[in-house]
Amino acid sequence: MISEHFKNMLGQKSVIRSMNAKAFEQGEKIGHENIFNFSLGNPSVPAPACVNETMVKLIGETDPMQLHGYSESHGILEVRAAVAAYLEKTYHLPYKADHVFMASGAAGALAHAFRAVVCPGEEIITFAPYFPEYGPYVHETGAILRVVPADTESFQINFEAFEEILNEKTAAILINSPNNPSGIVYSTATIQKLADILYAAQKKFGHEIYIISDEPYREIVFTGVDAPCISSFYDNTLMCYSFSKSISLPGERIGYVAVNPACKDAELIIHMCTQISRGIGHNCPASLIQLTVAEVLGQTADLSVYEKNSDILYRELTRMGFSIVKPGGTFYMFPKAPIEDAGEFCNKALEYGLVIVPGDSFACKGYFRIAYCVPTETVERSIPQFEKLAAFYGLGGK
């Protein structure tokens, strides 16, 4: 029988998608050039030239049987070794190929991490605000996603609420720093405290508790921001990475799970990932794409535009009277809406051509997300519109 479960999911409209549909309607009215689309987390700068150069080189120089041939379900050994060497050099942890599993983007990486270390019925704790896809990602594993309310002062971790939710059924903590949607990077103090609490909880409950660290924005960190490597603070960490954001390859769907070498059963977890793949129909990433990223590790797109955009928006919007925790990275910020209903606020913003997303979908009501992965010129042109919006709500800015 057709699955009612997945059929019903179709009925749950994505807020981002419906904002975009409304934005299109508004564009028809006021001219599409007057629409400032800050709704999508899609890189706005191209991949660096080395990506295409590497691809063309590989195609020209590699035997097609090898280039396009089957790889192990872990991923290509040389690629895993290259990723491990890069991580070792960068984070000073003794990663080897056996700690790395190549996955189809962050979604693929997370799907394996969840299933490897969390059993159906166990709990995964995450922190608001969080990427809404975590809901369906976790639901399908049979585990339960529990959400710690946001610390809206700093968008670091609300530890008091966290310790109330942490319990013997907790199998993993899912974190995302630099964070979508807040743009905040967890500080050394935050990560240290999280690790301390988890080490104590492991002792208290007598079982492992894992950190599953979703790090697609790892390299998008602004000048001077404290951005600790999470795996360095806690042994039982599974790092889930994607090449989508920092090197602008979202369509090529490539990422990895890297298990901290000090994690209990680290190599076993990587081997288990291959078994998990069989059940969920995962195929390791396309071989050409694997071989390509192995040669450009550590390279990024020109990420400076994101910091520039962030600076402009933060400066201008705070001047206007918006309350914002200053982003430390990513291409998002998460200001407080001047009214309680962020949905209503975002609808109003659309009248001024501003496409922004209410925080409700990120489990944080009363806030809104600006995705400023757009040309700086778009940001600059949008400022007068934000100004009008602020004026409409009588914000006390200058």
Next chain:
Amino acid sequence: MISEHFKNMLGQKSVIRSMNAKAFEQGEKIGHENIFNFSLGNPSVPAPACVNETMVKLIGETDPMQLHGYSESHGILEVRAAVAAYLEKTYHLPYKADHVFMASGAAGALAHAFRAVVCPGEEIITFAPYFPEYGPYVHETGAILRVVPADTESFQINFEAFEEILNEKTAAILINSPNNPSGIVYSTATIQKLADILYAAQKKFGHEIYIISDEPYREIVFTGVDAPCISSFYDNTLMCYSFSKSISLPGERIGYVAVNPACKDAELIIHMCTQISRGIGHNCPASLIQLTVAEVLGQTADLSVYEKNSDILYRELTRMGFSIVKPGGTFYMFPKAPIEDAGEFCNKALEYGLVIVPGDSFACKGYFRIAYCVPTETVERSIPQFEKLAAFYGLGGK
């Protein structure tokens, strides 16, 4: 907690993998040049030149933001439209883009098809001999895989046994023609009879029953063989395709689900696939690979080697006294072992350097699989070894 379920799966050794480990040991003893590896279903001919040419062209001519950018989770619209147009032209069914979902290879395609039209607790019927991965593929969906014993006379369908197993819980029939491991292609008569039975069963049980048709070998059909398009015979058919075998791109992990336009809720099923992706961490195939296959639809690698190898092996092995149903396609054949225990037979074969796989893993005891996707020269050199093996078992050949 670490998943005992996936941990235990690691303990279940793959027969093919263990045959390969033994083959390596044997190679160390008798020289690796004297090992004839017929264990792996890996294409032995390179992708046609048009694949690399298209890739290089796309890289050179496409804006990198578009080339490497996010695609819809269904797959790139133009690619889906191209696949639909190709299917329409080839099979004369009115496929449109809305009937096509791009997936990461056949495993990805099947993972979506199962979840779309089969609910947990319902049954999927397949026919022995069958690809052993169907076990874990189906298990993880919560559905139950039921197996119809082989018709070893023809490796077509054992309809008597099928009709006994068909029941009101049957949600889908999983077929694979051309077949791994038998090499047999289901005839028009077989497909027509299957369709007739299923139309009657739908009426009797009052619900849809789907055919999930796993077709990675669709283009590898030998001269003069009747190879009907399954979707043409039965409306509720989900075709699952992979570009791995016929165009030799196994590492690039690309395929699709094409729902027969006449299938009940055809477009809905494709949209449901995008929801299924969210739960299993599927990402649609890499954009460069999608764009590439869209331009080379209908092209294949030089598949003639497989028919040539098949002819030699069939002729020589039947001459020696082996009993074989003549393959109609793929790069497999599935002869009867001269003793009851095919595992023991395959171990003996290894002493002669012949790496073949016992049929037990394909749910068909007493048979063995030869994967002849190897250079013809390897096939020719292996004949004297098969001869010795036949002599050892006193087969009555000439």
